[in-house]
Amino acid sequence: MKDAEVICPGSGEGQTIPKGGMQLLVTGSIGIDTVSTPYGRAEGVLGGSAVYFSFAAAHYVPVRLVGVVGEDFPDGFRETLKSRNIDLTGLESRQGSKTFRWHGRFHGDMNQAETVCVYLNVLAEQGPCVPAAFSDSDAVFLANTHPTLQRELLGQLSSPKLVVCDTMNHWIEGERESLLQTIGRVTGVILNDAEARQLTGRGNLIEAAETILGWGPGFVMVKKGEHGALLMTAEGPTAIPAYPTKQVRDPTGAGDSFAGGVLGYLSAEGKDDVASLRRAMVHGTVTASFAIEGFSLDRARQVGRADIEQRAEQFMRMLRLE
Amino acid sequence: MKDAEVICPGSGEGQTIPKGGMQLLVTGSIGIDTVSTPYGRAEGVLGGSAVYFSFAAAHYVPVRLVGVVGEDFPDGFRETLKSRNIDLTGLESRQGSKTFRWHGRFHGDMNQAETVCVYLNVLAEQGPCVPAAFSDSDAVFLANTHPTLQRELLGQLSSPKLVVCDTMNHWIEGERESLLQTIGRVTGVILNDAEARQLTGRGNLIEAAETILGWGPGFVMVKKGEHGALLMTAEGPTAIPAYPTKQVRDPTGAGDSFAGGVLGYLSAEGKDDVASLRRAMVHGTVTASFAIEGFSLDRARQVGRADIEQRAEQFMRMLRLE
Numbered sequence: 001m002k003d004a005e006v007i008c009p010g011s012g013e014g015q016t017i018p019k020g021g022m023q024l025l026v027t028g029s030i031g032i033d034t035v036s037t038p039y040g041r042a043e044g045v046l047g048g049s050a051v052y053f054s055f056a057a058a059h060y061v062p063v064r065l066v067g068v069v070g071e072d073f074p075d076g077f078r079e080t081l082k083s084r085n086i087d088l089t090g091l092e093s094r095q096g097s098k099t100f101r102w103h104g105r106f107h108g109d110m111n112q113a114e115t116v117c118v119y120l121n122v123l124a125e126q127g128p129c130v131p132a133a134f135s136d137s138d139a140v141f142l143a144n145t146h147p148t149l150q151r152e153l154l155g156q157l158s159s160p161k162l163v164v165c166d167t168m169n170h171w172i173e174g175e176r177e178s179l180l181q182t183i184g185r186v187t188g189v190i191l192n193d194a195e196a197r198q199l200t201g202r203g204n205l206i207e208a209a210e211t212i213l214g215w216g217p218g219f220v221m222v223k224k225g226e227h228g229a230l231l232m233t234a235e236g237p238t239a240i241p242a243y244p245t246k247q248v249r250d251p252t253g254a255g256d257s258f259a260g261g262v263l264g265y266l267s268a269e270g271k272d273d274v275a276s277l278r279r280a281m282v283h284g285t286v287t288a289s290f291a292i293e294g295f296s297l298d299r300a301r302q303v304g305r306a307d308i309e310q311r312a313e314q315f316m317r318m319l320r321l322e
Numbered sequence: 323m324k325d326a327e328v329i330c331p332g333s334g335e336g337q338t339i340p341k342g343g344m345q346l347l348v349t350g351s352i353g354i355d356t357v358s359t360p361y362g363r364a365e366g367v368l369g370g371s372a373v374y375f376s377f378a379a380a381h382y383v384p385v386r387l388v389g390v391v392g393e394d395f396p397d398g399f400r401e402t403l404k405s406r407n408i409d410l411t412g413l414e415s416r417q418g419s420k421t422f423r424w425h426g427r428f429h430g431d432m433n434q435a436e437t438v439c440v441y442l443n444v445l446a447e448q449g450p451c452v453p454a455a456f457s458d459s460d461a462v463f464l465a466n467t468h469p470t471l472q473r474e475l476l477g478q479l480s481s482p483k484l485v486v487c488d489t490m491n492h493w494i495e496g497e498r499e500s501l502l503q504t505i506g507r508v509t510g511v512i513l514n515d516a517e518a519r520q521l522t523g524r525g526n527l528i529e530a531a532e533t534i535l536g537w538g539p540g541f542v543m544v545k546k547g548e549h550g551a552l553l554m555t556a557e558g559p560t561a562i563p564a565y566p567t568k569q570v571r572d573p574t575g576a577g578d579s580f581a582g583g584v585l586g587y588l589s590a591e592g593k594d595d596v597a598s599l600r601r602a603m604v605h606g607t608v609t610a611s612f613a614i615e616g617f618s619l620d621r622a623r624q625v626g627r628a629d630i631e632q633r634a635e636q637f638m639r640m641l642r643l644e
Binding site for chain 1: 360430431432519525526527528529532546548549550552559560561562563564565566567568570600601603604638640641642643644
C-alpha cells in the first residue's frame with residue numbers, strides 16, 4: 001500500500017459538545033463477532049475496534065465514527081450505534097461487499113483471545129474516507145489497521161491536536177518502517193504489553209515504553225489486561241492495576257474500550273497534560289472494566305456516565321494508600 | 323510426615339524492638355544460590371526464602387531467624403546476616419549435613435525462574451527447632467516448606483498473634499489436605515498468582531483470593547511479580563501495581579522480600595487492620611523493588627530505612643490519581 005491522495009465526498013452535521021471539549025473522531029474496524037468464553041457464546045453480535053471505542057468515548061463527548069461495512073450490516077446494529085451519541089456520517093455501507101467478521105474464543109485466565117477464524121471482507125478493500133464535515137476534528141483515534149492507511153486517514157484532517165494510534169503484531173512484523181513513520185506523527189500510542197515488547201525488543205516494559213516515547217509521541221500507554229496499564233511520559237512512568245473484578249464474561253473489546261475512555265476523557269477535558277493523562281487512564285480502566293462484564297456491548301449499553309464516575313472514584317479511593 | 327511432638331533445646335536473648343511492635347520470627351530455607359540472568363551470573367551466593375525475608379523485615383524490626391544449614395555454610399554468610407538486626411539463635415548448623423543449594427536462571431521478561439538444579443540437602447532432613455527464647459514470638463512467617471512442618475513450627479510458639487504462610491506448587495499438588503489445614507490456622511496467606519490459581523482452580527484472581535479467604539485466614543496477598551500485588555480481606559480487594567523500574571537484574575527472592583516488607587511493617591505497627599495491611603503491601607512492594615536491583619543481597623544491603631520510606635512515598639504519590 002502506498003501513501004495516496006484521497007478525495008472524500010460526504011458531509012455531516014457537527015454535534016454539540018461540552019464547552020472546551022474537542023471534536024473526537026475514530027477510524028477502525030466495525031465487525032460482526034462470534035465469541036465463546038467459559039460463560040457462554042454470542043453469535044453474530046456487534047463488534048470491532050471502532051465500535052467498542054465509540055461506545056466508551058461517547059460517555060464523554062459525541063463521537064465521529066469513520067469506517068466501512070458491507071451490505072450485510074444489520075440495520076439493528078446501526079440503530080444501536082445511533083442510540084449512543086455516535087455520528088454515523090462517516091460510516092460507509094459498501095454495496096457488493098461483506099462486513100468484517102471475527103470468531104474468537106477465550107479460556108483459562110481469559111487474558112488472550114484465540115482467533116478461531118477471521119474474514120477481513122471489506123477491510124481488505126479500499127479504506128474509508130473522512131467526510132468533509134469531519135475534517136476539523138481535534139482529536140482522533142487511529143485504531144489498529146495498516147499503518148499507511150492510518151497516515152492517509154490522518155492526512156484528511158486539517159489540524160488535529162490530539163492523535164493517538166494503536167497497532168498489532170501483524171504490522172509490527174510486516175510493516176515496521178511504515179509503523180515507525182506513523183508513530184513519529186502521533187501525540188500518543190496506546191498498545192498492549194506484548195506489542196510494546198515485540199515492537200522494541202525490550203523485555204522490561206518500562207524500557208519498552210521509554211523506547212517508543214523516544215520515537216516522537218508525547219505519551220505511551222501500555223495496556224496489560226487484567227494486570228492494569230502503564231503511562232509513560234517525559235515525566236516518567238505511572239503504573240496502575242486493573243479494576244479488580246470477578247465479573248469477566250467476555251474480554252472482547254477491552255483494549256478499545258480502554259482507549260475510548262482515555263480519548264473520551266481527554267477530549268472532554270480539552271487537554272493532554274500529564275495530570276489529565278493520569279486521570280484519563282483511570283477512566284480507560286473503568287470503561288474497560290464495564291465492557292468485559294457482558295458479551296458484545298450488552299453491559300456497556302446499560303452503563304451511564306454516573307456509573308463510570310462512581311467506579312472511577314472507588315478505584316482512586318482504593319489507590320489512596322497513605 | 324506426621325504432626326509430631328517437637329522438643330526444642332536452645333535459648334537466645336530477645337532484642338529491643340520499637341515500642342508497640344511485635345517480636346517477628348521467620349522459618350524457611352537458607353541456601354547457597356547460583357543465578358544467571360541476562361545481566362550476569364552470581365555463583366555460590368547467599369540466598370533462601372528466610373534470608374531474603376529477614377533482610378527486608380529487619381528494616382522494621384529485629385528478626386528471629388529459624389532454619390538449618392550444613393557444615394559447609396560459610397562464616398562470611400553468617401556475618402552478613404548478623405550485620406542486619408537478624409538474631410541467629412535459631413540458626414542450626416548441622417554437622418555431617420550440607421546446605422540447601424539452588425541453581426536458577428531468568429530470561430525473557432524475567433517473570434519466571436527456571437530451576438536448573440536443586441539440592442535439598444539438609445532441607446530433606448529433620449526440620450529446625452524454635453529456641454525456647456523465641457517461643458513468645460508474636461508474629462511469624464512460615465516461608466514455603468512442607469505444610470505439616472509449617473504447623474509443627476507454629477505449634478512451638480506460645481501465643482502468636484500474626485501468623486502468615488507461603489507455599490508452592492509442589493505442596494499444592496502433593497499435600498493439599500495438609501496445606502488446607504495449615505491455611506485454616508493462619509492469620510494471612512501470601513502466595514503468587516499461579517499458586518493461587520492452582521490451589522483454588524479459579525482462573526480469576528479475585529475469585530481465587532476470595533476462595534482462600536473463605537478457608538479461614540483474615541487476609542490473602544497475591545504476589546504478581548512485575549504486575550504488582552492483590553490484597554483480599556472481608557472488606558474486599560485492593561490491587562496495586564509493582565514499583566515501575568527498569569532496574570531488574572535478578573528477581574531471585576523478590577517474593578520473600580515482599581513478604582519481609584509486609585510482615586516487618588505490620589510487626590513494627592503492631593497491628594493488622596485493613597488500613598495497615600494496605601500500607602504493608604506498599605512496603606512489601608518497595609522492599610521487593612530494591613531486592614531485584616542487584617544479585618543476591620547486593621542491592622538490599624546498600625539500602626536503608628530512609629530509602630524505603632522515600633520510595634514508598636514516591637510510589638503512593640504515583641497512585642494519587644485524583
